[in-house]
């Protein structure tokens with residue numbers, strides 16, 4: 001915290017930014033990291049957040065916080081239908097957000113507000129800010145390649161790829177090479193029309209805003225960026241990976257179990273498989289048991305994050321096979337939530353079995369940890385395809401989640417020559433990440449452009 005304060009003091013003052021994160025873990029982390037990055041460059045930061053999944057201001061004494069009522073009913077806040085949750089938030093937060101922003105602008109006499117930085121999934125914000133004569137830059141927290149696929153959903157519908165037919169899963173989607181039909185980013189919802197509306201509004205906002213910030217880097221997604229720029233003619237700033245500027249442990253909504261770090265300290269280098277499926281993904285009991293058997297039968301050390309809620313209709317570990325803990329005792333550790341970035345950077349970690357949420361994917365890449373990919377929904381399907389087929393740093397567990405396939409994938413990654421090749425390739429990518437964050441590196445340069453752009457408003 002002292003470092004970040006010092007760098008803030010050394011730089012220009014008098015420009016305040018308003019940030020509005022979407023209140024979900026995978027969106028909060030990158031927005032807070034971005035807030036830290038911009039604060040360290042001299043900007044003052046105000047964060048507007050909802051009562052739903054609120055942030056804890058005492059973790060960030062150098063930011064100013066304003067909370068707004070989200071108006072969600074209890075049943076709306078607890079729904080597992082992500083599409084409906086996002087849609088309801090977007091409907092119910094418009095007025096509270098407008099009122100809060102208008103008041104902040106009125107009160108900001110001695111320190112001008114340069115712009116709003118909003119998660120693009122808050123699709124009403126650009127219009128509200130425009131009405132108050134404030135420019136908006138949006139943050140897209142996912143990969144560019146997955147954004148391209150979401151933006152193409154209407155086209156895929158028109159071309160007959162959707163709804164997905166079971167007999168066409170392995171067919172290539174020519175319009176989105178190298179995706180297959182089974183990678184099209186479907187999200188289960190009781191209201192598909194609401195999902196399409198959300199995506200359309202998000203894309204419309206991304207075209208109307210003053211710029212898009214990406215938690216990605218040019219060396220990784222140059223081709224996707226070129227394709228995107230044909231259709232989205234707004235300034236793009238690839239300044240990631242954010243967490244390499246500042247870690248994000250303070251924005252965890254759940255307490256991280258730090259005991260796993262001392263356990264990792266006792267393990268051999270590159271020996272432990274870290275298994276985590278992020279903050280939203282859910283699996284059924286049968287899948288959970290296959291995963292457990294696969295881990296047990298592989299005989300490899302593992303650290304497994306079993307988040308309460310990971311297994312549908314279970315509290316926590318009840319569906320574990322009988323005798324699992326005895327069978328794996330000593331070489332396996334289960335926790336509810338881990339300090340993931342620290343875990344992935346630990347020398348004992350040799351592989352990452354992930355759902356390929358974009359934060360997890362980037363965090364794995366940045367530490368040179370090769371992956372096993374088990375995407376669950378949405379953008380994860382695309383990230384997994386890129387990890388396995390384009391960047392070639394992971395094994396895609398795509399057919400039959402059964403214990404035999406799992407055991408074999410774990411051994412291929414952790415002890416066989418294939419895993420070693422993947423590790424070398426991932427370390428190569430890590431080298432490129434390190435370069436893009438230094439002096440003349442692409443992300444550093446793009447950050448400078450972003451700062452100058454904001455100061456030009």
Ligand code: UDX
Nearest residue numbers: 026029278279280305337338340341357358359360380
């Ligand atoms: C969601 C979507 O599911 C994902 O597809 C999208 O790309 C971002 O929003 P989530 O599923 O939570 O995110 O995954 P991810 O993007 O990987 O973010 C999870 C974050 O939680 C990471 O920053 C990770 O470091 C952190 N985490 C995860 C922990 O701190 N501890 C854990 O035990 C697991």
